[in-house]
Amino acid sequence: MTPDLSVKLGALTLPNPLIAASGCFGYGLEYEQVVDLSSLGGIVSKGLFMKERQGHPPPRIVETPAGMINAIGLQGIGVHRFVNEKLPLLRRAGARTFVNVCGTTLDEYVEVCKVLSDAEGVAAIELNISCPNIKEGGIQFGCSLDGTYHVVSAVKKATHLPVIPKLTPNVTDVASFARAAEDAGADAISLVNTFLAMAIDVETRRPRITNVLGGLSGPAIRPIAVRMVWECYQLVKIPIIGMGGITDARDAIEFMLAGAAAVQIGTQNFVDPFIWSKVIDGMQDYMKRHNVARISELVGTFDPAPPRAVHA
């Protein structure tokens, strides 16, 4: 029997748990030539404000050991152009489109979500309250329990779409933020966004990126992200979308065992845009080896008992 990879995220059913992470997959259409968008569980758009944004001047990415730092500064085409120019094509491609929504104020979050509610073809809103690279909005909400609660409840009142706040790892107790989001009516949560980081060119004594600070992503952050998913899984009942440094099926399954109902893949797209079918194959192989009929059976089945002794 073919293993069943489908997963449920509240009211949404996805054919598999693999979603392309925001900012690492453009608006999806850029990857249409290399991957059938309908074969993914979903795609998340680049973060969108009401208006277009230029982002920060380059250089704005730098490679680091087992990862990268970016400070793109949320360059984007704005929600109206997205709805008019990209959404119809994404619909035609059969993509399940999650839209990453940004705001400098609470009102902007609400207004952007209203525009998306009136559009056809949006599967869910991923509320970006965690971008570490912009001065105003975003992480200011995501680093305050009250801010998280207020922005999620305001957006919930303004839209019928599922609302999925994306949490920042740049806090001491991420699970309390997951709880605040759940209390405010979130349908699911995404975690993690990038870790605040910096890199210095020691020859010039200058920053490696113009914004000085940026967000660290890639395999370097994976063990911390897995820990955070596990902490949230123990505290909240809403589904968790886990991410941070996933490079193959094993990594994806690790997140699911820790409690993620679905996962996102970001930075690895830059290394290997053909990753998707490999991860699907690897998951099916794991399920056959472990006699798992449905991938959703794995969620949260991590056993915290001490590791089995390995004998030489």
Ligand SMILES: Cc1cc2nc3c(=O)[nH]c(=O)nc-3n(C[C@H](O)[C@H](O)[C@H](O)COP(=O)(O)O)c2cc1C
């Ligand atoms: C170049 C780049 C741009 C990103 N842009 C966004 C964004 O617009 N909105 C957002 O919520 N996260 C953004 N992220 C964060 C990713 O979606 C993801 O949360 C993070 O990179 C961890 O996953 P990964 O290690 O698989 O990349 C960006 C990450 C990178 C590397």
